Amino acid sequence: MTMPDDSLLSIEGLTVSYGAVEAVRGIDLTVRRGEIVTLLGANGAGKSSTLNALVGLAPRKAKRMVFAGTDLTGLPPETIVRRGMTLVPEGRRVFSSLTVEENLMLGGAKHAARGNPAQVKADMLERFPILAERLHQKAGSLSGGEQQMLAIGRALMSSPDLLLLDEPSLGLAPQVVDRIFDLIGNLRDRGLTILLVEQNVAQSLEIADRGYVLANGRVELQGSAEALRSSPEIQDAYLGA
C-alpha cells in the first residue's frame, strides 16, 4: 500500500505501558512526506501516549520505529528533536514565566545547524503578528489561542520536518479553532509534514489526507480522509449523522 521510500515516519508494533496500564497496544503507523495525517479517538484511547512515545517522552517498545532513515529506538527526546521531529504537547505547555521571545529563543536554541534561526524567527513573527506584538510579555499572560500559537511557533523554531500536534484546538473558542486549522493547512502547503491528534473530528478530516482511529490503544479504522468521513463508524460515533 505504502511505498517505503516516501514514508517520513514508519512505525510497527508500537506499545506504550505505564506500569500495569497498557495505553497503546501494538499499532502500525505511517506518515509520508507532505501529508497531514490525523489520529482520532475517544478520551483515553492512547493518542497522546502515541505522540509522546514517538518523541521519547513516554515509555515505549516497538518492532520498528524509523524517522527519516533514523532508527528512533532508545533515542532521548533531545536527540529526536534535533533530527527534525518535534511535538506541540497537549495543553500547550508554554513556559509561562518566560517572555514570548524567550520561549521562541529556547525553541530555536539548538537548531542553528538546521536553518538560520534569525530568518526562522522573522518568518515566525510575520506569520504570527500577535506574537510580535507581545514579544516582551510573559507567555502566561497570553490568551489560550495566543498560547497555542506560541506553542506552535516555538516548535517551528527548530525547523522540523515532521510536526506532531496534540489537540491544538483544545479549549479554544470556535473562531480561534478555525484560525488554528487554517494555520495547520498553511504549514502543510509550505512543505511541513504533520501528524495531528484531535477531538475535533470533522475539521481534522477536512484538512487531513489520511487518518487513523484509535480505540483502547489499537487502530480501529484507517484510510483516506474521504473514506473515513463517509464510513458509517465515524458518521455514527463522531459526526452525529
Added chain:
Amino acid sequence: MDIFLQQLLNALSLGGTYALLALGLAVVFSIIGLINFAHGELMTVTGYAVCFALIWGLPFPLAVIAGLAVAMTAAFLMERVAFRPVRGASGTTLLLTSFAVSAILRVLFQNLISARPIPVAIPASLSGVVTIGPLHLGMIQLISIIVTLAMLLGLNLFLHRTMAGRAMRAAAEDFAVLRLMGLRANSVVATAFAISGLLAGVAGVLWVAQRGSVDPLMGALPVLKAFIAAIIGGLGSLSGAVAGGFLLGFIEVILQAYLPESLLPYRDAFAILLVIAVLLFRPQGLLARKTLVKL
C-alpha cells in the same frame, strides 16, 4: 536608631548567607524535585579546601578560588554519582539518597581528616572593624553583605540574559517540554548542580571566614536554617528562597538583640515558631510557585 541600623546590617549579613544557601537548595529542587540535604557538606568541603590550600601556602584569594572550584566539582560529582541514577524516582527515594550522601561525607571527613575543628588561617586584614559614622561593622560582615548582593545580581543576570539561564528557568517550569526544545536534560541538571555548588561554596567561605575553623559538621546547622528559609519562601521559588533567607536572618538577629537573657537559649525555638506562624497563613510559603516535576 543607630542600634537598629547596626542590627539591620547584622541581619543582612547573616540572612545573606542563609539566602545563598537556600538559593542553592531551591535551584536544584526547582528542577529535579530533590531536597539536597548534602548541600551542607558542600559548604564543609569548601572549608577544608580553603584550609588545606592555605596550609600548602597558597595566598588567600587563590585559596578561595580553589575552595569554590572544589565546591562546584563536588556538587557536579554528587549529581553524577548519586543523584543521576535515581533521577525521576519518588520524593522519598531522592530524600533518602541525599541523607545517605550527607552521612557518608561526614564519616569520610571524620575519618580521613579529623573529627575536631581545624583552624583556618584567615588573613588578619579580614578581622578588622570598619567604622562608618556611628556604625561599627566587622570587615567580614561587610564583605559578606557585598558578596551576597553581587552573587544575587550575578545569578539574576545569568538566569535572564544567557541561554543556559533561560533553559534553567524553563526546566524549573516544565522539564519534559524543555527537552522538546532539543536541550539535553543532563546538561541542564549538571548546570543546576554546579550553580548550587558555587552558592554553597561562597556561603562556605563566608562562614569559615567568620568562624576561623572547619569541622565535619560545619555545614549541618546553616543548611538546616537554609532549608527552613527555602520553605518559608516556598520551595522551588528562587526569589522565595532569597526572601526566606533574609527573613530568617532578620528574625534571628532581632530575637538575639531583644529577647530577655533568660530566654536566649530558646532563640531558635522562637525563630521556628515564627516560621510556623508564617506557614499557617501561607501554607505554600511566601512566594510559592507551582512546580511541575515531570520527566
